[in-house]
Amino acid sequence: MAIQTQSGIFIRTDPALGLIAYSPFSGLFYACAHKDEEQLLSWLNKQTSNPPSLLYKQVLGVGWAIDNKEAQYRTPHLLPEATNWPIVPPSYNPILINWLITGNCPLNCRYCYAQDLMYGKCKEPSTEEEIERIVHNILLVDPLVVVLTGGEPLVSPYLEQAIKLLHRKVGIIVDTSGYTLSEKHIQLFRDYGVFVRLSLDSEIPRINDFLRPILNISIKKHGSRSSSNSAVEALFNLIKNDIKVSIQSVATKKNQSDFEYFANTLYKIGVSGWRILLITKTRDNKLQFDKLVGDKISQRRLNDYIYKNLLSKQQKFWTNKMSVQVTNNQNPNAVVLVTPDGAFCTESNISADVGKVLIDEVYPTRPSIESIHNTVNMYAHTARYLNFE
């Protein structure tokens, strides 16, 4: 079971991987060497002020032991250093579960991987008991973190209940566009130590709004605010209220060339983490995928740009204040998803045409660990969250 230490850091002992830690201050995961476990636990529980090494302090100490200025955001997330890990085994239990708490969303992002579950295609939860049941089933598979996503989780009437049920049992991350962020949400995040991942694909509004347009129905309800204006306003609002926040951006041909300068802007704003995602090709976004990413040569160029240019720039200029993660989505079945109606699924690793695949056909809402191992690529899952894809 995941435990929250005195420092606020969540830890869990994985039968295969050993001790995994999640920092709600940076939103990042780390695997920790066996030899350092005892002293690490002591330090995380504030029984000693000495971590196993300075590297642990620079990485896991952010937010409670050191200032962000002293942080070192290096990859991969293997502590104390990658050289201590000649082999990284796949984690036994999922490190992270993405709970699509609702399929409703005010946006209509061109690359959305969840379109087959959205806008009424999957049954929405309708009672608090359902939410309790889903939370119970999620905790049974022993994740370290649950990401509340969708759709747009902020429009779910059960968001607060879900957060309260998960509080202190797992780390909680909310993935949001910020479009409907309110003072009530901010209060909720502050009270329950929620880490927020805000989606913003470009600082140029017309590019971001092209990739993340507002759903027509939402314009009538919320007015014609653009998705970029609301995302940036949300970002500054969250920072002002001391909510821990990182930015997520989907890389496409449209916005890729702006990424370096965008990263500089995020760095100046004081964002501590930036995650770049390459589009997952799904059954419903296939046409958009080809337009946004292009052919294999374009895809390779995009990958090269991100891995060579951006990551090397991060090492030179932003290491001490801003983490940069890249999620290439080349293994679609590296993720564990929970649909609005509580079924556990993943993406097919054979063809985008297949769509979402139930992890356990017999018990779709309470999968066994064996069925998880049979459907989810646990090595890719581990690599994704420990950032060594």
Added chain:
Amino acid sequence: MKIDFSMLREPYQALFTSGRTYAAFDKDSIIPLIDELKEYELIADPMAGFGSLMIWCAQRGISTYNIEYNPPTYLWGILNNPTFSDSISLVVNELISNKFKFPSNNKRFAISNSWYSPESYEIIMDLYSNIYRTTSKYFTSNAEEISLAILIPFVGRLSCYVPGNIVANVKRGGICLFDSLPQDFQTYLCSLENRINIINPTFINKEHEFVFGDLRKTEIPRKLSAFITSPPYPNSRDYYKMFGPENDCILYLKEKGNIEDYTVEEQLISCVSVSKYVNKNIDYSSDIVSSSARDFIRYIKNYNGTRQAKYDNKVYYVPYYTSYFFHIEQAYRNFSKYLTDRCDGFIILTNNTARNKTIPVAESIMEFFQSLDFNAEIVDKYTRELSHVGSINPRVKGFKAKHMEYTIKVSRR
């Protein structure tokens, strides 16, 4: 205080720290030419760009007469004009002491698809008024211009933009952060003062004119006997758009009635926008004097490439090169009217390539001056091959990567 221009846009960072940026003169190429013209008391640069020639001549005791049509580069020339450097130093010094109070709106940022948000425009107006109040104590006739010259390099800090892949490209729209704005402005002024203090003592001659004008039609109120110049390259870079935020700011201040006129009535030479020529079926290639230019344009017109290449040639490259050569000749024709019977000059330019053929910039300019009864020939000792300069395609090799820089000597006896 150390010199720090990191808060400025990239072209100005380069201009302030090294004195040059994209497409500017290379000092090593120009100094020998200045020395060859040392018998003359004044050297002209009718397409002055960033005014580098003016600085180097000033350091050698030679006066200059400069013309430039792109407003931000013209104002850069004003800011660096040795004639004004003593007084500008006094203005900047007083601005530093005054510590301008920025309007307090408690906003940390603005996000916009335009060059500036409304908040930024408001700050720009206030800044300009503040600078003008101080400048007008030291400059009677051109306080407005000097104020603008001091302000313009800083306005990029207030703009919403994202740099392109090279310094000549800039994209409109983005996030402007208002954090540390007062400190950044103070740092800019202090760094500007430091720079003036370093460069000012190197000037031996402080008689220089820098004039805003379009060489294609401007009237020059004097006769000129010596010149060194370089035309814009036909490399599809838009120098007006390179300074998009700055040009927008100038238009804004003009609309508000704060400044007179830096209107660019006709597109700059080598401007990339050719739609008006395509749409109106304007074809003035027959008005081009140089046969090498006409042959090149005909080659592009008849180029036997892919369907896409032929289409691109028709709608863009043919009108682009026609416009380029036509306007270059127009500019030099006008300029030649103001040259004395005995005169010497150098024109530095680069031939790059298009559609597997050398663009005959050097040949066409030589031919053109010869048609006006000047002697014009390439000076071999200054010819050099440049590396793959200014291209966004690093995979291009061989002929396509070849750029030859030529220096043409133009003279009349």
